[in-house]
Amino acid sequence: MSEVHLTINSQSVTASRGQTILAAARTAGIDIPTLCYHPALSSHGACRMCLVEVKGMRGLQTACTCPVAEGIQVETNTEAVIEGRRFALELLFSERNHYCMYCPVSGDCELQELAYRYGLDHWRYPRTYHKMAVDASNHHFVMDPNRCILCTRCVRACAEIAANHTLGLRERGSRSMIMADVSVPLGESSCVNCGACLQVCPTGALIDARGVYGGHEEDLTHTLTTCIQCSVGCALDVVTRGNRLLRVEGVWDSDPSGGLLCVDGCFKPLYDERQRITTPQIRRNGRLTPADWDEALDIAAKKLKNGSALGLAACATTNEALSTFARLFARNKAGRMEPAAPQLGYGRSAQLQDILAADLIVVAGAHPLSHQRVVGYFIKRAVDQGAHLALLDLTGSDLEDYATLLVNSEDAGLLIEKAAHVERAVVVYGVDLTPGAIKALKPLVDQSLFLALDAARNGKGAEAVGLEPLDVEEAEVLYFLLGEQRENGAMVGRLNGAFTIVQACYYSPLIEHADVVLPTPLWAERSGHFTNLEGKVSSLNAALPMPENVREEAEVLDTLIAML
Amino acid sequence: MGKITVATQWLEACAGCHMSFLDIDERIMELLKQVELTSSPLTDLKHPPQEGVDVGILTGAVGNEDEWAEAREMRERARFLVAMGDCAVFGGICTMRNFFDRDDVLIRGYVENESTVDGQVPCHEDLAPLTRYVKSVGEVVPVDVYLPGCPPSADAIWYVLGELAAGRVPKPERELLKYGLDGA
């Protein structure tokens, strides 16, 4: 990339050709205010906050869209620039309802902050009093168009990050509105609740329904951790105040998803209504009753010592817990409860980011839009950028609308033909991969990368310690490591009178049949490590303390090992 | 230097701005050395003196005909007019009724209110008729100094009065410029 030399406020700056003035200034540590600009999104140039003067050019330029050029002289703080910014701000305040006194984001609002910066102590323009209905039809967040400045950050986030294209701008002069689909309430729209729009909104127009009024930024704690709701393992920023969980955000520029989340990571865990287990319990005279840890562990250890035992782990926990679990059952049989994607026996593995760079994506035996949703969104993003999507032996897939090729493994020739014309193909496959498909995909081995979607959350962590998929079988003692995995009663009929120990976070039908129950922390309380489907290890950091009588699984399993 | 004369009045407001003024606490003794308070809602004298004052302070929005008259009177009698608080500066919470028809608002408030039995809209020659729109002070008369906030902090009020007493025109900035409750 060739270099360009320019001056900004008389300071010499070197930039690369094609960079915008804004990017060049930020690299050089020169501040230019922005509002509709967001580093994770394409530039829009609509808010006029980043106005600058370029010597010799007529009028003022928007620094976020204006490219650098050799020798230009840029001024970022002239009187004309400041007056232009102030004028734009005053219009924004006059157009809608910006009475900060009853706005939940007052004190943390980018628009308000700019108004302070430019000393807006009153508005010179009369206000309009258009009545605009608040859209609270979505369970997780509220849209209040009265606070909206039409910066379109949300529209761009929905299109560029989530590739969902739910949001759009309905242009009607001063009555322009952000709308969902063809102007339907958000709750009835195609929105998948990824939370991206909410996270980029600079004002109080998009508001988290749960965390709202939870406190100002200065009162809040941000804990970076990893989502363990599926095998993608997106980076999370968990926002708390004291011991209160307010909301979850994505982390820009983070591995593996770059800040994108899905409803399972961003919202659902905060609305989990299952009843929490907060103390160990043992069965006495046929009834589960609270017990102290020593007593419960004592009984569990005695049973494990004296009978044939089988350990089954839902991989909804840390690497540490899984490896201790494997050690506990070293002399018995243990495995994971979820199936794994079949071994192909060929092919190099892909990283998530490879999907975005692919020109052909083949999906087989997997439903990423429902189970590893961010993978699904990545695929849609690649399709938006022109990649072909082929579905192999996949019927009823919610990816069908985006596919250009639907093939059976018998007609795999079509797929091979297509692959011959592309440079970078990625094959995304899952547990339902058919033997036919395994054979059909083999010819793609040279130009393709392969991404296995694990059905278990921490399947890779389990794989690393040798916990293979295993079905329940006859044993005197059955030990289930469930964590917060949902249990719908499927195991209940298969206990065959075994003494049943369950280590779990929530009550479930299985708990009602257990003999010993040991409580576990939930996702936001966990510390340790997680291995995602790419094999990358990331850390879990507790954002909330565990309830008093709850212990980390690894610690409990370690104690049991010591007792045997 | 002699004392400056100050008159204050509240229009359509909750009195919070005047309360925040009292929150300058013991500094009021210092202030009274520089400032002579003439009329205010807290004193016997309610209208600014005919001969005029150096500084007039209006809190609250303008929503009925009396308030229009009070705003005009203060403007005529004050050399410097300060609009204090979000209601005076922007119209504030009082402008909520601008989204509705004036008569509908009265009926909702006095007749249909859930806690009202046999209510009726008050009507008496001493009651000032509501204007169609609630406006900020600046939309009604020219204002010299704006101090937003709901209410403005005692520090911001202290700053504004101190500057005026010292013969300077205040311009609240940074920590002293806050909207809504953000200053709290």
Ligand code: SF4
């Ligand atoms: S969105 Fe920002 S500027 Fe608008 S009312 Fe809320 S805090 Fe104030």
Ligand code: SF4
């Ligand atoms: S939550 Fe995601 S899908 Fe829904 S509107 Fe926002 S960005 Fe689009």
Ligand code: SF4
């Ligand atoms: S809702 Fe928020 S992000 Fe979307 S246009 Fe309005 S202010 Fe911008």
Ligand code: SF4
């Ligand atoms: S894709 Fe998986 S890891 Fe990422 S936010 Fe959703 S559930 Fe969590």
